[in-house]
Amino acid sequence: MREGAHLAGGSDGARASGGERPAFDTKVAHQARIYDYWLGGKDNYAADRKAAEAAIAAYPGVATGARANRQFLARAVRHLAGEAGIQQFLDIGTGIPTANNTHEVAQSAAPESRVVYVDYDPIVLIHARALLASHDDGHIDYLDADLRDPETILGQASRTLDFSRPVAIMLIAILHAVGDDDDPYQIVARLIDAVPPGSYLALSHVASDIDPEKIAEATARLNQLSHQHFTLRDHAEVTRFFTGLELLEPGVVRVEEWRPVSELEGRNRSAMWGAVARKR
Ligand SMILES: C[S@@+](CC[C@H](N)C(=O)[O-])C[C@H]1O[C@@H](n2cnc3c(N)ncnc32)[C@H](O)[C@@H]1O
Secondary structure, three states: OEEOOOEEEOOOOOOOOOOOOOOOOOOOEOHHHHHHHHOOOOOOOHHHHHHHHHHHHHOOHHHHHHHHHHHHHHHHHHHHHOOOOOOEEEEEOOOOOOOOOHHHHHHHHOOOOEEEEEEOOHHHHHHHHHHOEEOOOOEEEEEEOOOOOHHHHHHHHOOOOOOOOOOEEEEEOOHHHOOHHHOHHHHHHHHHHOOOOOOEEEEEEEEOOOOHHHHHHHHHHHHHHEOOOOOOEOHHHHHHHHOOEEEOOOOOEEHHHOOOOOHHHHHOOOOEEEEEEEEO
16 A cells, blocks of 8 residues: 555635635534534534534434445445446545545455545545555545536546546535535536546435425524535436436435445435436
């Protein structure tokens, strides 16, 4: 194993095209640290725990949903690096490192996998070094950049990824942090446009139409207590992200229903839609 690559990006070149990026502030809850708390991690502060617990009080399923989402990520990457033969991953909305990070799953199936991580949160940047330990045959980079600025991401990712060959674009549990004003459908279309046929999109998103009252209350509490504002979307709205792509079976489903490998995995209930699709 070796330390892969360098930290690319930098806050100046990676400013959002709209809206603010979170500053490092331990007094305000951040999505990455709330999620870390739900996953049982230790990289969170009192404000994050307060927001995370407030959401759990409104909807106890959010913590099991986070775990189900994480398992979906691992199954999707395992499929892509294994059966689908993908060796390049653009993982936007990396989060704080935990078990089964994208490069670990991908490189255990295909050691030569090249992975570019992207996140806009300074706390994730601080932890990025932990993500850069690549298998010798592969390569990993980290970009401190904003999803709402896809041109910067694509430009900097091209130092590591060959965009003439298939790439898996991973947008796992991030798009609900992009409001309609920032045109998330246009952002996803731009990313898909940059990759050749045979590429994939793996995506998950908090649902507005699963346990709708509870999830709406949990989201309202998070929106009040955290830096980010969350926009829930229903099944049809999440399916729209895959326009023009060929959805793999079983389509857009609750994340725990996407090819669970054990009964236990299938039982971790979530209020999240997820799917994997191929560019024709
Ligand atoms: C809930 S975590 C998901 C982590 C991982 N993808 C997973 O599903 O386990 C969402 C991550 O997206 C990041 N994020 C949210 N909005 C973003 C944006 N506009 N640009 C880049 N990263 C963003 C947050 O900082 C956070 O680390």
